[in-house]
Amino acid sequence: MLGEGILKGLTETARNFFGSYVSKERLTTVQFPEERLPRIEATRDHPFLVYDGADWEKGLRCVSCQICEKECPPQCIYIEKSKDKKPDAVGKLQFYPTTFNIDVSVCMSCQICVEVCPFDAIKMNVEFEMSTVDRFGGLLLHREHLAKSNEYYHKIHPTEAAAVDAALAEERAKTEAKAREAAEAAAAKAAAAAAAKAAAAVPPDAPAATGETK
Numbered sequence: 001m002l003g004e005g006i007l008k009g010l011t012e013t014a015r016n017f018f019g020s021y022v023s024k025e026r027l028t029t030v031q032f033p034e035e036r037l038p039r040i041e042a043t044r045d046h047p048f049l050v051y052d053g054a055d056w057e058k059g060l061r062c063v064s065c066q067i068c069e070k071e072c073p074p075q076c077i078y079i080e081k082s083k084d085k086k087p088d089a090v091g092k093l094q095f096y097p098t099t100f101n102i103d104v105s106v107c108m109s110c111q112i113c114v115e116v117c118p119f120d121a122i123k124m125n126v127e128f129e130m131s132t133v134d135r136f137g138g139l140l141l142h143r144e145h146l147a148k149s150n151e152y153y154h155k156i157h158p159t160e161a162a163a164v165d166a167a168l169a170e171e172r173a174k175t176e177a178k179a180r181e182a183a184e185a186a187a188a189k190a191a192a193a194a195a196a197k198a199a200a201a202v203p204p205d206a207p208a209a210t211g212e213t214k
C-alpha cells in the first residue's frame with residue numbers, strides 16, 4: 001500500500017510518545033548532559049594513536065607508512081616521516097611520524113584509517129564533547145593530542161584491544177625467534193671460519209699430533 005512505511009513509522013513514534021508517560025522503556029531520549037546513555041563498545045568518533053609503555057613519543061606504534069593519509073576520504077590526515085628509525089611495537093627498526101595531524105572538524109568517523117593500518121597503530125576514540133570557539137585550529141589535533149596509551153585503548157574497546165595484544169605478542173615472538181636463529185647462524189658461520197683459518201695456519205710438514213707420550 002502506498003505510504004505504508006510512513007504510517008508504520010508514525011505509529012511507532014506515537015506509541016513511544018504516549019507510551020513514555022506510562023512506561024520508562026518507551027522513553028527513548030535522556031536529559032543530556034545530566035543523563036547519559038551507556039556507551040557501547042563499538043562507539044566511535046575520531047581516531048587516536050596508540051602507544052605502548054610510559055613514554056608516548058617512544059612508544060607510538062605508528063611507523064609513518066602514510067597509508068592512512070592516502071586512504072582517508074576527506075584527506076584530513078597529515079604526516080611527516082622521521083629521518084631516523086626506532087624499534088616498533090614488535091621490535092623491528094622502523095620510521096616514526098615527526099608530525100601527525102588530524103583535522104577532526106573534517107574527519108567523518110568512517111574508520112577507514114583504522115582498517116587500512118597494518119600496524120594497529122590508529123584506533124577510534126569515543127570522545128565526542130570537543131566543541132571549541134577556535135574554528136580553525138581548535139579541532140586540528142597534533143600527535144601529542146592524538147597519542148593515547150594501550151591501557152586507554154583497553155578501557156574503551158576491551159575486546160578489540162585484547163585481540164590486538166594477542167596478535168602483536170605472536171608477531172613479537174616470531175621476530176624474536178627469527179633474530180635468535182640469525183644470531184645462531186652467524187655464530188656457527190664465524191666458528192666455521194675460525195676453524196678453517198686455524199687449519200690453514202698449520203704448516204703442511206708439521207707432525208700430526210698423536211696424543212701419545214714417551
Ligand code: SF4
Pocket residue numbers: 046047071072073074075076077102106107108109110111112113114
Ligand atoms: S576516520 Fe575516516 S575521515 Fe576520519 S581520519 Fe580516519 S579515514 Fe579520515
Ligand code: SF4
Pocket residue numbers: 061062063064065066067068069079116117118119120121122
Ligand atoms: S597510523 Fe598506521 S597506516 Fe597511518 S601512518 Fe601510522 S602505521 Fe601507517
